[in-house]
Amino acid sequence: xxxYLRNNSEIVWQALQEHLYLALLPIxxxxxxxxxxxxxxxxxxxxxxxxxxxxxxxxxxxxxxxxVFLPVILGTKVLSPINxxxxxxxxxxxxxxxxxxxxxxxxxxxxxxxxxxxxYRRTRRLIDVELPIALPVILAGLRVATVSNISLVSVGSLxxxxxxxxxxxxxxxxxxxxxxxxxVVLSVLxxxxxxxxxxxxxxxxxxxxxxx
Amino acid sequence: MITFExxxxxxxGGATAxxxxxxxxxxxxxxxLVGPSGCGKTTSLRMINRMIAPTSGRILIDGKDVAEQxxxxxxxxxxxxxxxxxxxxxxxxxxxVATVPVLLGKTRREARNAAYELLERVGxxxxxxxxxxxxxxxxxxxxxxxxxxxxxxxxxxxxxxPFSAVDPVVRAQLHTEFLRLQQDLGKxxxxxxxxxxxxxxxxxxxxxxxxxGRLAQFATPRELLANPADDFVAxxxxxxxGLRSLSFDSAAELPVRPVDGIELDEAGRPxxxxxxxxxxxxxxxxxxxxxxxxxxxAVRVGPDGAADGQVSHHELADYLASRRR
Numbered sequence: 001x002x003x004y005l006r007n008n009s010e011i012v013w014q015a016l017q018e019h020l021y022l023a024l025l026p027i028x029x030x031x032x033x034x035x036x037x038x039x040x041x042x043x044x045x046x047x048x049x050x051x052x053x054x055x056x057x058x059x060x061x062x063x064x065x066x067x068v069f070l071p072v073i074l075g076t077k078v079l080s081p082i083n084x085x086x087x088x089x090x091x092x093x094x095x096x097x098x099x100x101x102x103x104x105x106x107x108x109x110x111x112x113x114x115x116x117x118x119x120y121r122r123t124r125r126l127i128d129v130e131l132p133i134a135l136p137v138i139l140a141g142l143r144v145a146t147v148s149n150i151s152l153v154s155v156g157s158l159x160x161x162x163x164x165x166x167x168x169x170x171x172x173x174x175x176x177x178x179x180x181x182x183x184v185v186l187s188v189l190x191x192x193x194x195x196x197x198x199x200x201x202x203x204x205x206x207x208x209x210x211x212x
Numbered sequence: 213m214i215t216f217e218x219x220x221x222x223x224x225g226g227a228t229a230x231x232x233x234x235x236x237x238x239x240x241x242x243x244x245l246v247g248p249s250g251c252g253k254t255t256s257l258r259m260i261n262r263m264i265a266p267t268s269g270r271i272l273i274d275g276k277d278v279a280e281q282x283x284x285x286x287x288x289x290x291x292x293x294x295x296x297x298x299x300x301x302x303x304x305x306x307x308x309v310a311t312v313p314v315l316l317g318k319t320r321r322e323a324r325n326a327a328y329e330l331l332e333r334v335g336x337x338x339x340x341x342x343x344x345x346x347x348x349x350x351x352x353x354x355x356x357x358x359x360x361x362x363x364x365x366x367x368x369x370x371x372x373x374p375f376s377a378v379d380p381v382v383r384a385q386l387h388t389e390f391l392r393l394q395q396d397l398g399k400x401x402x403x404x405x406x407x408x409x410x411x412x413x414x415x416x417x418x419x420x421x422x423x424x425g426r427l428a429q430f431a432t433p434r435e436l437l438a439n440p441a442d443d444f445v446a447x448x449x450x451x452x453x454g455l456r457s458l459s460f461d462s463a464a465e466l467p468v469r470p471v472d473g474i475e476l477d478e479a480g481r482p483x484x485x486x487x488x489x490x491x492x493x494x495x496x497x498x499x500x501x502x503x504x505x506x507x508x509x510a511v512r513v514g515p516d517g518a519a520d521g522q523v524s525h526h527e528l529a530d531y532l533a534s535r536r537r
Contacts, residue, residue, distance in 0.1 A: 124315075
């Protein structure tokens with residue numbers, strides 16, 4: 001494995017970068033889309049169940065099918081990385097919009113009302129009170145989405161884009177175990193490190209959850 | 213002054229919470245809204261800061277209709293304390309207290325400095341400043357709740373069952389401290405409770421509401437105990453109101469006899485008694501002493517603690533009877 005890494009460091013490094021980019025860009029997009037969606041699902045309670053059900057269905061679409069069909073829908077090239085980014089963004093939203101909604105719903109109504117009675121207007125109440133209190137739930141969802149995305153990127157290699165997944169296809173084609181091993185180890189490592197970073201950030205910004 | 217002008221609140225579905233309520237809560241006084249559940253007391257309170265909108269009628273603060281004021285600005289000018297405190301769990305005690313000043317545009321530093329003083333006012337040391345609400349007891353949380361409501365020095369405070377979530381010992385302590393605080397501050401306070409004893413103990417005025425949201429009586433606690441307006445008020449106030457009304461009568465005029473047959477120490481202080489009273493105590497205290505002391509005698513002491521008189525069972529009864537004439 002070390003031998004393989006030494007001889008192919010450039011390919012592996014590039015695959016790793018691509019992997020990171022393909023996994024994390026959708027997290028960013030997904031998070032930005034999920035915040036308003038999750039908020040709407042709480043603000044208009046009748047929206048909650050339709051939204052949650054829709055996200056559930058979206059999440060159940062097999063990733064390979066999505067990778068294959070998206071070019072048809074979006075009009076992108078089959079080999080365009082946009083397909084993977086869009087597909088993973090959909091999964092991220094499916095996971096995160098629900099956690100944002102659940103996080104906001106976890107805010108004690110008494111606390112929300114107290115905020116209103118103190119003189120918070122709606123937007124500032126959301127930013128200063130409700131979102132911070134919802135953070136532990138939202139960040140838990142973010143961890144799941146991040147790890148899930150990092151593993152799903154590899155599936156993209158079956159359509160020719162896929163970061164570390166390309167090491168798998170290469171290994172299969174050559175009947176050669178080393179690249180597969182390197183790919184697996186690196187993507188597990190990547191997922192672990194990303195998860196750890198989120199946990200550390202969470203500890204830093206929600207000190208109150210450990211106070212009791 | 214807070215004025216309710218013929219206020220009606222009918223909830224969707226047709227339940228009447230408040231039924232033609234007209235009421236004046238005087239400036240600088242503590243008015244308690246009391247009644248059984250479903251009497252509309254909390255609804256009435258929450259209409260003052262527009263958390264709930266009346267179906268008809270008006271609520272005025274110093275002559276200005278609250279409905280015509282900006283909601284958020286109105287609320288920042290009114291302190292609000294609720295049961296279980298409703299503190300922000302993600303903010304330290306200090307930042308909870310600093311909430312409204314920050315909303316009003318104070319810098320965080322200014323607001324925090326002022327918050328330290330408020331914590332002291334409500335009996336919490338600076339050690340609590342950096343803690344989170346989850347690290348406090350119920351009574352401590354309630355103190356922070358009061359400090360938070362006072363932070364912007366609002367002329368008006370609304371208190372919704374502020375002391376009902378704490379145990380009786382802590383509650384009595386909070387009552388005493390709160391009355392002392394109110395004596396200093398002289399806020400216009402509207403407080404809601406279901407506990408008539410609390411209402412009588414704390415209120416300058418008490419509004420008794422009946423189920424269906426109608427005002428049954430608006431009176432001082434003393435008047436309420438002496439002359440309940442009807443059977444509902446009488447039964448709500450409770451059966452021992454005669455005894456309780458004695459808490460408003462001072463023992464200053466009660467005639468006493470020279471001390472006789474009581475064991476005293478060399479400074480003249482009585483020994484071995486369950487308790488003594490002073491001129492400043494109420495007749496209720498004296499009555500209680502007479503009933504609980506083995507000899508049926510209550511001993512009065514002067515400012516130095518020395519016994520200066522005593523009164524017996526019969527003498528007290530005669531005095532109480534004489535007051536009726």
